Amino acid sequence: MKNLLIIFLLLSGLLFGCSGDLSPSSVEDVALVSLLGVDYVDENKMKLTxxxxxxASSSEEPNQVYSTVSGMVKEGIVDLSAQAEREIKLNGLRVVLFNEEFARSGRMREVVEHLYRNPVIGGNVYVVVVKESAEELLSGKYPSKSGIVTYLNALLKPKPHNMFSPFTTIHDFMYTQTNPVLETMTPYIEKKEDVVEITGVTVFKEKKMTDLYDRKQGQLIQLLKDVERMPAATIQLNEDRHSEQVVIDFVKNKVDYKSNGNIHQPSLSIILYLKGTIYEYKGTKNLSRSRDFSELENEIQDYFKKEVSALIEELKQNETDPIGFSENFRMHYKGEWTQELTxxxxxxxxVTVSMEMHILATGTLR
Amino acid sequence: MDNNKRKKLNGYHVVFLVQNTMVGLGLLSLPNKLNSMGYSQWWLPLLLGVIANLTLIPMIWLFLRYPTENLYTLNEKLLGKWFGKFVNLFLVLYLIIFISSIVEGYLDLILIVALPDRPITGPLIVFFLVLLYIVHGGIKSIARFSIMSFFLTIWMLIFLYWPIIEGDPRHLLPVSNFTLKEWLQASRNGYFSMVGYDLIMIYFPYIIHQKRAFLHGSIGIWITSIVYFTVTVVSVMYFSPWQMEEVVYPILKLYKAVELSFFERIDVMGISLWVFLLLSTASAYLWVGKKGLDSLRNNNKTYHLYLLAILIFVFINIPFPKDLQDILYDQIFYLKLAIILWPNVLILVHLIRPKKGRTVT
Known part of the structure; x- marks a missing residue:
């Protein structure tokens, strides 16, 4: 017992390493950056915010915002230290925002790689693309919210109702950028007067952002990526005849891929399993009748089959695959897998899409 | 206490001594070391476990025939006094370099992750104080410390849950996507992390149940192999091929995936707790080094321990050119391999010599 005590006392001595002469003495002396914005200036320069x-509550503003133009991230932070009264630290970074022009220029990877390399930055830092300017979004006023830092943090936390968005962390970004079987996706946000909204998802082709998909397509992509929990979806059925509208709350979804493993004549069958409950229905069917009920199930199945096939067709036209279909062929391939093979x-x-839809309940009313 | 008794290591002590001397710093960068095999590396730790277990057989076989000898005294006995001493001197020098390499590797890591922009001398001194304190208690104190280290660190495997959820199990296929050359390179780099069980040749005379030492040693080897296996499987699932190649400490990135509402930066805590694993490894090696010095000077003096510690401390602080250091630490591999295969040489000598010995006595 005495021995153990001595060991622990000695080990606690290792903590002395934590006190240095030049290091700040209290939290107030450190500026822990939560959000980092990067805007496009020209081919070699970027604007860091x-x-x-x-x-403390000493100031009216909940956040401070600093901006500078520089060639590299570290250089910019050193520049900003000259403006800031506190020491700037990236240890508390949560979200990195890039404006669309910067994302399309193909330089996002170099900035994210810099952050990924930095050991003081945590792994769950989110990467998003902003429609116009990251600086404008960060320095904007949001009177109904408690400051942009808390607001964006909360907005970009994965929650069941916003799972249409990929919630790319810096690890995911580097993973998808460097994995030849799939392309990178990030959420796409827009500043709309005094709110910020996730309006879609971006898809990259190698280093450059090339396409933008809306939330509905984003949800289908997530569905194909086998994300377990999905947000509710509004479905318009039978657009040609009497229109019906259904809101499905997904309880569980699963996707199975079966490939023929032949890279010269690749074929893939996709089987989707969906379970959900219906809380809103506008139409002529009587859902308490089992015939109408199963008819509705079939209609929803057909709807999803059509939508998924259309999405895959669009992805093929754009020649980008954020889902990673070719992983099903890579796993049967001997040798190094390359982007060209993908x-x-x-x-x-x-692709053949099949689907099993189960509606579990229709609420407590008849 | 039982300091006067010669035999003091029970079965548990042997299991955890073997297990903890193997898991030092190697685990931190294992998936990166095995990278030449790409995604197919995940089953390699199991194969390395088999190899380790096979090489344990000659060690135990030999020392069961000399139950009161350790490697140093046996060298002198079988190879002659002067040649034996020469081999032992070589071993002690190797141990100094080896302990320096792991302590330095860990301190570099601490410098990067937990204590950036700070001088490392202070923590280094405290580290050595703890190290000396543990070794001072003898092999049983090291064994007990190993048991404690094991239970203080093994629970961290729970944090692999997050990377497993995010990872893609399809990466595990195809199983055999590599060439012979890639496989050899991965095995060579990976075996670095397996060594440590060979120290059983030094503490063998202290084991109470020597007949069951092979079983206990094997259990230790397999605990390590399974931990290694788990970590490589999760890494393969979680990383892209580029990340497998470029991320030097994959475990750090795996820990960074952890999302807990009440705890941030598990990686810093993990690396700090790693000091236990490192202390148990370094203390076992240091004790073995001290035994070597004892046998070289034919006496048992406590100051040998301090002498070794000072030599290691100085060695770490000598500003070697980085290239030379890397080459030196890298070439140690062949020495390690030689030590693991050494019992076979001794067995050969043993098989030739005894006839003479028997006729003389």
């Missing part, structure tokens, strides 16, 4: 939460498999791919 940092948002730092104010620690492109070849994806362009030749023939």
């Amino acid at each position: 940092l948002a730092v939460p104010q620690s 492109d070849q498999v994806f362009s030749d791919l023939s």
Whole structure:
């Protein structure tokens, strides 16, 4: 017992390493950057914007925002230290915002790689693309919210109701950028007067952002990526005849892929299993009748089959595969898998979609 | 206490001594070391476990025939006094370099992750104080510390849950996507992390149940192999091929995936707790080094321990050119391999010599 005590006392001595002469003595002396915005200036320059939460209630503003133009991230932070009265630290970084122009320029990877390399930055830092300017979004006023830092943090936390968005962390970004079987996706946000909204998802082709998909397509992509929980979806059935509208709350979904493993004539069958409950229905069917009920199930199945096939067709036209269909062929392939093989498999791919839909309940009313 | 008794290590002590001397710093970068095999590396730790277990057989076989000898005294006995001493001197030098390499590797990591922009001398001194304190208690104190380290760190495997959820199990296929050369390179780099069980040749005379030492040693080897296996499987699932190649400490990134509402930066805590694993490894090696010095000077003096610690401390602080250091630490592999295969040489000598010995006595 005495021995153990001595060991622990000695080990606690290792904590002395934590006290250094030049290091700040209290939280108030450190500016812990929560949000980092990057805007496009020209081919070699970018504009960095940092948002730092104010620690004390001494100031009216909940956050401080600093901006500078520089060639590299570290250089910009050193520049900003000259403006800031506190030491700037990236340890508390939560979200990195890039404006669309910067994302399309293909330089996002170099910035994210810098952050990924930095050991003081945590792994769950989210990467998003902003429609116009990250600086404008960060320095904007949001009177009904408690400051942009808390607001964006909460907005970009994965929750069941917003799972149409991919919630890309810096790890995911680097993973998808460097994995030849799939392309990168990020959420796409817009500033609309005094709110910020996730309006869609971006898809990259290698280093550059190329396409933008809306929330509905984003949800289907997530569905195909086998995300377990999905947000509710509004479905318009029978657009040609009497129109019906259904709101499905998904309880569980699963997707199975079966490939023929042949990269010269690739074919893939996709089986989707969906379970959900219906809380809103506008139409002529009487859902308490089992015939109408199963008819509705079939209609929803057909709807999803059509939508998924259309989405895959669009992805093929754009030649980007954020879902990673070719992973099902890579796992049967001997040798090094390359981007060219992914492109070849994806362009030749023939897909059959089948689907099993189960409606579990229709609420407590008849 | 039982300091006067010669035999003091029970079965549990042997299991955890073997297990903890193997898991030092190697685990931190294992998936990166095995990278030449790409995604197919995940089953390699199991194969390395089999190899380790096979090489344990000659060690135990030999020392069961010399139950009161350790490797140093046996070297002198079988190879002659002067040649034996020469081999032992070589071993002690190797141990100094080896302990320096792991302590330095860990301190570099602490410098990067937990204590950036700070001088490392202070923590280094405290580290050595703890190390000396543990070794001072003898092999049983090291064994007990190993048991404690094991239980203080093994629970961290729970944090692999997050990367498993995010990972893609399809990466595990195809199983055999590599060439012979890639496999050899991965095995060579990976075996670095397996060594440590060979120290059983030094503490063998202290084991109470020597006949069951092989079983206990094997259990230790397999605990390590399974931990290694788990970590490589999760890494393969979680990383892209580029990340497998570029991320030097994959475990750090795996810990960074953890999302807990009440705890941030598990990676910093993990690396700090790693000091236990490192202390148990370094203390076992240091004790073995001290035994070596004892046998070289034919006496048992406590100051040998301090002498070794000072030599290691100085060695760490000598500003070697980085290239030279890397080459030196890398070439140690062949020495390690030689030590693991050494019992076979001794067995050969043993098989030739005894006839003479028997006729003389």
